[in-house]
Amino acid sequence: MARENLRATVLGFLGAFAVFAVLFYFAGVGELVDTLRMADAGTVGLVVLATLAWLAAWSLAxxxxxxxxGVDLSFPKSFFVFSGAMFSNNITPFGQAGGxxxxxxxxxxxxxxxxxxxxAAIASVDTLNFVPSITIALVGALYYATEITLGTNRDLVLALVAVVVLAVTVPSLGYVAWQRRYRLEERVVSAFTPAIRWVAARAPRIPVPTEGGIERRINGFFRAIERVATNPRGLALALGxxxxxxxxxxxxxWLSFRAIGIQIPLSIAMLVVPIGAIAGVTPLPGGAGGIESVLVVLLLAAPLPAVTKSIAVAAIVIFRGAVYWVPTLLGGGVMAWVSFRDSTA
Incomplete structure (x- = not known):
């Protein structure tokens, strides 16, 4: 099983490298390097600070x-734990689903x-993170629509339609699932119990759990989700x-573009960042390659005369370099420490 996961990760990274190669060729390697050399180091540092603030905010959630x-975790610990979570998401295919x-x-x-x-906690956080992303994307799209004619920008129209569809579909599915959560729980128990026992029977040094034990754990997961969903104060704080x-x-x-001397409307960033994040569900580690490609396509579709191919890719390299690698490096240290502690315990 571990060998298969490693092989999937390696293949995922190879796929990501191939996507990056095409993206850099599309931008023009020479122009891209020249643009990155012009980047202001101080502003790039602000991009890193914004990334750390993002990690801190989601750690608080x-x-x-x-x-x-009922689990007490200090803020410093939650910060490093969440960094470790981002590390696992960034090195496994399908983003959060894999990590x-x-x-x-x-x-x-x-x-x-x-x-x-x-x-249940990390699943709740990932679900809660989806709500403001779509809301902000809608606000950004509606605001930007007051300043341009969206009908002349096919890719932006498609992006807006995708946001609206997600804003309607996902909450609707969530509501239906919540109303039928007990029936869903029964189906999960009946479907997962044989599979878990089959895997445990073939895995070395893992005792085969009883059917009652598996049912209690699955029930505990659903009860935990229910406690989060029925706590208005906790929901409000986490969503904020x-x-x-x-x-x-x-x-x-926005700062990544400023670093290379280009100013774009903040409303564009509000629109494209959440949509780009959806590409994280691709079978590439952490969505690497897929997210960057979607962001570049959306930025080039927007009526931004100063944003050429090389500028768009350079800004995305700075932005994603911080958003991907800062938590990956921090989280990698956390995972290494946990592995070392477990091996010496």
Whole structure:
């Protein structure tokens, strides 16, 4: 199983490198390098600070959700735990979907919490992070639509339609799932119990759990989700922290353009950053390559005369270089420390 995961990660990174090669060729390697050389180091430093502020905000959201679930975790610990979560997301295919099980293990080890509670916490945070992203994207699109004619920008029209569809579809599906959560829970138990026992029976040094034990853990996961969803104060705090984190990411993109001497409307960043994040569900590690490509396409579709191919790609390299590599390096250190502690325990 571990060998298969490693192979999927390696193939994912090879795919990401291929996408980057095409993207850099599209921008013109010479022009791209020249543009990056012009970047102001001080402004690039502000992009890194915006990235750290984003990590801090989403760490606060995680800490808030864990507090609702009765798990006490200090802010410094939550910051490093969330960095570890981003590391696992950034090196596994399909973004959060691929990294959540590893993240739940990290939380359970750092906060001395049950695994199902930790999984419910990170799943809740990832779900809550979706709400402000779509709301902000809609606000940015509607504001920008007052200044340009969207009908002349096909890619922006498609992006806006995608945002509207997601804004309607996802909450609707969430509402239906919430209303039928007990029936959904029964189906999850019946579907996952045989699969978990089959995997455990073939994995070395892992005891085969009983059917009752698996059912209790799955029930614990759903009860934890229910506790988060029925806590208005906790939801409000987590959503507020999430929204501020998104704003920091958008500010980071805006500053990335300023670093190379180009000014774009903040409303454009409000529109393209959340849409680009959706590309994180691609089978590339952390969406690397896919997110950058979507951002470049949307930026070039916008009526920004000063934004050429090389400028768009250069700004995205600065922005994504901070957003991807800062948490990856921090989180990699956290994961290495946890692995070392477990091996010496």
């Amino acid at each position: 995680l800490r808030t959700v864990l507090g609702v679930l 959540e099980p590893v993240t739940a293990y990290l939380i359970s080890q750092s906060a001395d919490a049950e695994y199902e509670t930790s999984l 922290a999430s929204a501020f984190g998104w704003f920091c990411q958008m500010l980071g993109l």
